[in-house]
Structure formats: C-alpha cells, structure tokens
Amino acid sequence: MTTWTPVCRLDDLEVLWGEAVLVDGEQFALFRLPGDRLHAVSNEDPATGSQVLSRGIVGSKGDRVTIASPLHKQIYDLETGECYSAPEYRLPVVGVRVVDGIVEIDARLDRATNGVAA
DSSP states (O other), X not given: OOOEEEEEEGGGSOBTOEEEEEETTEEEEXXXXXXXXXXXXXXXXXXTOOBOGGGSEEEEETTEEEEEOTTTOOEEETTTOBXXXXXXXXXXXXXXXXXXXXXXXXXXXXXXXXXXXX
16 A cells, blocks of 8 residues: 655755655655656665765666765666666665645555565
C-alpha cells in the first residue's frame, strides 16, 4: 500500500539541484529536473552510509538521469537505483508525485527488495 507524505512545494525546489527531506526519521534526496520531472531516493550513500546524496552531482548516462555521490563519485541511475560504476551497490528509490503544487513521496522502503518502494 502506498502512503504519500507531503514534503515541500514544487516551487521550493531548484532545477538540477538536490534537497534532503526527513520523513519519519529517514532521510531522502529529492531532485527536480527540467520539465518538472521529479526523482526521490534514499539520501544514504550505499558505499559509505553517509547521508549525502542530496549534495551529489546530477548528470546523465545516455538518456538516463544520474546522480554521482559527492564522496566517492559512484554513479547511480535516479529511476532504477542501479549503480553504474560499482554494481555491488544499489540506491533505494521511492515514489514521488506532485498534487496541487505539493511534492509528495512514498517514503516506505522495502529493505527486502534492495530498498525499492513497495
């Protein structure tokens, strides 16, 4: 079951810039892309356990949008959580949507499925 939690206004987010949000004691990184496309992932760097991915560098690999960890530069697909530079790591991805200008995320992480939202 999806549980949507409002986290901020869409207008509060800068394009191509990450923001950290805290929901029920867990940190998430939220990214606004051109065309108001949004992605939300765990803010925890899978390689180090540090809460830093919202400060990563948004980029691309072909037509895929990526985030590079600010610590060791592992590159993750923002849609799937796949790590291109170190396949043993996976970034948990959560659902995100906009309702009446308010960004909401489904912050429930299913740890049994590599962190992908249930």
